[in-house]
Amino acid sequence: MGAPAIVIASANHAAELSEAFARYEREYDVRLVGDELTAKLTAKELMASGHQVALFVIDTDHDQDKLYTLIAGTRKVVPTARRLIVSHISRFRTDNATFRHAVAAGKVDALLLMPQGPRDEEFHGAVGELINEWNATVATPVVENVRIITPEKDALTRDLLDYLGRVGMPAGVHHPDSEVGREVMAKCPDDEGRWPIVSSLAGWCGHCPDVRSLANQLYGRPDEIDVDEVVDLVVVGAGPAGLAASVYASSEGLSTVCLEAEAIGGQAGTSSMIRNYLGFPRGISGMRLAQRARGQALRFGTRFFTGWPATGISPCEDGGHHIVHTDGGNVHTRSVLVATGVDYRRLGVESIEELVGRGVYYGAAMAAARELADDHVVIVGGGNSAGQAAIHAARFAKEVTIAVRRPDLTATMSSYLIDEIQWNPRITVRGCTRVIDGGPDDVDHLAWVTFEDVDSGEQERVDARGLFLLLGAAPECSWLPDTVLRDERGFVLTGRDIPRERWAEDVPPEDLATTMPGIFCGGDIRSGSMKRVASATGEGASVVSSVHTWLGQ
Incomplete structure (x- = not known):
């Protein structure tokens, strides 16, 4: 080329x-x-x-x-x-x-x-x-930081590519019989037959069974890094809120550790282009924004542990601080910011769930969009993430359909994205529509989906090679102790949203404080949050003053 x-x-x-x-x-x-x-x-x-x-x-x-x-x-x-x-x-x-x-x-x-x-x-x-x-x-990487060797691009391979794209690491996929494949396999012959094989410029080469293993190899496991002191702040989640908190806390001299289960940037890292973020008049991708924030936090001294999710929080035996638990080790801390964000809700259609990774994807899956040139792609969801995914997919796909249960996008999507979607001749919006079924072709890849009108019940089967599901927020905070109160949907309650009977001396908690002393919450997982990158960033930055107040008590 x-x-x-x-x-x-x-x-x-x-x-x-x-x-x-x-x-x-x-x-x-x-x-x-x-x-x-x-x-x-x-x-x-x-x-x-x-x-x-x-x-x-x-x-x-x-x-x-x-x-x-x-x-x-x-x-x-x-x-x-x-x-x-x-x-x-x-x-x-x-x-x-x-x-x-x-x-x-x-x-x-x-x-x-x-x-x-x-x-x-x-x-x-x-x-x-x-x-x-x-x-x-868009471009094919000239230098591949990571090489994936596999006979076929299966669901795991696509997950690895998606993860690498989210962390800004150029990667390529090669067949074992190719020149690159033979070169890599010569370095790790014992792993032949277990696919995929992953090789990185850092020198690691071997079978990669899942995304977390790749993250551990690239960034190191928490138990390989000494955290033997009690730190001032542990940030759980490196999305916009967690990254902002990491930057501001460490820049103000607080010893800060950030734990991220998957990719730096969280869901925001999958956004192909954010055009309404302050200070970027030409827009910036979520991945670029996240990597810049990570670099900024590192400069000020934040330590990032990537690849292990937090599994619990408990008080230290002497009661003087908290312990954040992970499968790779514990971190002792005086305060915690819960900023784990949310997952996408599952569609719950068995025939479609069986095709996840083979034409069906939860989230934007930017790497997968490149493979859908000249195909029909369906995006399910009406939020900003869905709009950004549709615009990105339309650069490759012949036709993109946004399916949304509401009559249109005006109630859930930013105006600038609606304008861009309306102008783009490749994108069509189907209001009052849901996806109720889907099926594969003869190689077990998505081939069609069935739409249903939510009002009339009328159904239509259409050809589609890609289905991207961005169905809204599903909080995952079962790892938090019961003393951290949640609302009826599972989002963490903070500040004045906490029931009055839980206030101390009839004084409301600080805006981002939870019902557990020393535990704060910001970003999408917080009850009542705006579910926008800029608002999450603001919460992450503003929580640092509350942390200072707590540490000064």
């Missing part, structure tokens, strides 16, 4: 753009064309010759009708490519007003001022972000 391409379409500013993009020519095939017809033909020729198109750069100095044709045409020809509109300074103010809606609706990924001279790093920083996201979600 040749180098990925950047196609620049400019009628009147070719010289300036050619000079600006010269710095990318070492690693990208930069093509300069003058009109919309040539741009589309160039993209088709590149793909026919084995190249991927990473980025279209479109100058606004075209006839307006032709410009809109060019924007729409690039998406139709290469839906996975990023699209950047550049405007000359003489018309930037007008173009900013004209194309604001196009950016908001996702028709283009960004509108930038054309470079004004050499080393316009503000411009190149934005270009780098677009290419970075393309490389993370």
Whole structure:
């Protein structure tokens, strides 16, 4: 496969753009064309010759009708490519007003001022972000941090790929008889016949029976790291709330340990693009946001233990602090933040549950979406995660259907995502609809699903190769002691939501405090939370002041 391409379409500013993009020519095939017809033909020729198109750069100095044709045409020809509109300074103010809606609706990924001279790093920083996201979600990795060797891409292999994508680790899958497969198998011949075999750049090579084993190998088990002192704060869960708490607590000098059962970032890490997070005008993927937060927390001294879930909390014998239990060891701490988030609710249809990992996925499963080119994909769910999953899937799939029980998406999804979905010709929303059945093809992969109208009961069977289930929040906090009070749905009660009879001297607990002294809760698992990344981050940051107050008692 040749180098990925950047196609620049400019009628009147070719010289300036050619000079600006010269710095990318070492690693990208930069093509300069003058009109919309040539741009589309160039993209088709590149793909026919084995190249991927990473980025279209479109100058606004075209006839307006032709410009809109060019924007729409690039998406139709290469839906996975990023699209950047550049405007000359003489018309930037007008173009900013004209194309604001196009950016908001996702028709283009960004509108930038054309470079004004050499080393316009503000411009190149934005270009780098677009290419970075393309490389993370579309491109075939040039360097594979992890190699998976298996005769077939089964459900476990897809789970491993999904996990590696969530933690931002480039990976590849290879057949045992391939050149890479033979090279890896030569390092661990004793494991031949037990699939998959996983090899990492860190030097580990062997059979990988599940995702947790992979996490342990990549990040180390808790019982391999000494935590023999009583720390100030243990954060259980490294989603947005847990990561924010880790950053702020450790930056203020609190000794902080963060336990994460699976992937850093939690459910937010599966979001292909979050466009409404403060400070990221062009959006950021959940994985990038989580990895940046992890790096920030590490810089301040947080210790992360990945791969073991917390299994309980108990008081120390002397009553002076808590013990957080895991299967890999215990951590003694003066305070705890419960930020484990939630799981997706199960659909409960036996025929579909049998196909999980073979066309049926709980969550966004970004890696699986790449395999569904030219297929029909069904997304079940009406929240922001479902909207982001549909937009990502539409870059690959021929057709995407969002099935939601409500009449439409307005009650549960952010407006910016609804606008983007309405504009995207590949996405259809079916309101008042649920999935009641599904079945496999002759190789035991999902082939069809049955829709049912929730009002009339009318049923329709449709072909579908992918079914992504994002069905809302299901809290899993059975590991917490009974002294931590939950609401009727299982979410943890905090602050003024705690029944008055549980208040001390008729004074309400602090906003994020639970009914167990020294135990706090934030993020999606907290009763009454907004179920948004930004609100979870805010709770994680704000709980640190409560921890300080508790430690000072």
